Amino acid sequence: MKMRHLLIVLSLGAIGWATSCKSEFERIRASGDPTAMYAKATDYYDKGEYQKAQALYELVISSYRGRKEAEDISYRYAYTYYHLGQYILAAYYFKNFVQTFGASTKREEADYMAAFSNYQLSPTFRLDQSYTVSAIEGFQVFVSTYPQSEKVADCNRLIDEMRKKLERKAYEEANLYFDLRNYQSAIQTYENLLKDYPETDNAERVRYMIARSAYLLAINSFVEKQEPRFKEAINHATEFLERYPKSEFKNEVSSFYDNSRKKLKQLTNVGYQN
Known part of the structure; x- marks a missing residue:
């Protein structure tokens, strides 16, 4: 019986402790006191409790508009979104900070973070x-603004890292077109x-694929379109061989060149006979 009573007391104590911890945030949030909410929001922020800090900053932003504290609130508010992984809103609020506080010493940091x-x-x-x-x-503008x-x-x-990514995407798109003929x-x-x-x-492989694509386009074209396309294939093959005389693709591209010349000659002879 005593043990049961002790467990009940401990359970109630634990519930009371949890409730008091939770109620501190709720109490301040419901207080309507901007000064208390701002102070507690900053305390939460410094402790890494960004969700709570964000909720309180959101409530006091309008109260501090036009006052010196507004800059600090807006800056930290933007960072709460970043720390919570809400990057779309983080970018938005960092840009908003720059537009609102153009003379701030934190402008450079906010521009970068956007x-x-x-x-x-x-x-x-x-x-x-x-x-x-x-x-x-954004980074290009930053470099230009803060050299x-x-x-x-x-x-x-x-x-450079992101341009590599865009380049890879473009290359794979081109390869997809090639695979689809x-x-x-x-x-x-x-x-x-x-x-x-x-x-x-x-660049070497890309130009090889251009020469290869041009040759295959000509080979698979209707007769009436083959002459200009074989000429184009010859031009691409010639450019490749001049740029990369020791390329691993040299023999294959040379065959594009030779076969295109033969086909072009045949087409010319047929046209002459007609």
Whole structure:
């Protein structure tokens, strides 16, 4: 009986302790006292309790609008979203901070974090790359705006990383066109890749695929379209062989060139006879 009574007392004590801990946040949130909510929000923030900090900052933002504390509240409020992994809203509120507090000493950090939040949203190359593009643009603007910042090197590194991702996506899209035997679209996409990413380490293979696609396009075309397309295949093969005389693809591209010339000669002879 005594043991049962003791267990009940301990259970009630535990419930009371848990309730008191929970009620502190609830009590302050319901108090309607901006000063108390701001102080407690900052306390929660400093302890890493970002969900509670966010809820309280949200309640006091309007009360402090136009006052000196507004800058600190808006800055920390944006960071609560970042720390909670809510990167879309983090990017939004960091940008909002910059627009609202343009003269702030925290502006540089907020500009960087807006771009970095979009970077955190950048997915695998197989998915839509809208956030990747936004992050690149954000970092480029940052580098232009703060050329002396210690974060410039990081920005450039992240830009290069994301451009590699976009390049990979473009390359795989071109390969997909090739695999589907849509050689015209493949050629266009490969050529756009070289134009958009002139620094690519994959230029030799991309130009090989252009030459290969051009040859296969000509071979598989109706007769009336073959002559200009074989000429185009010859041009692409010639450019490749001149650029990469020692390439592992040299023999194959040479065969594209030789076969295209033979086919072109046959077409010319047929046309002459007709």
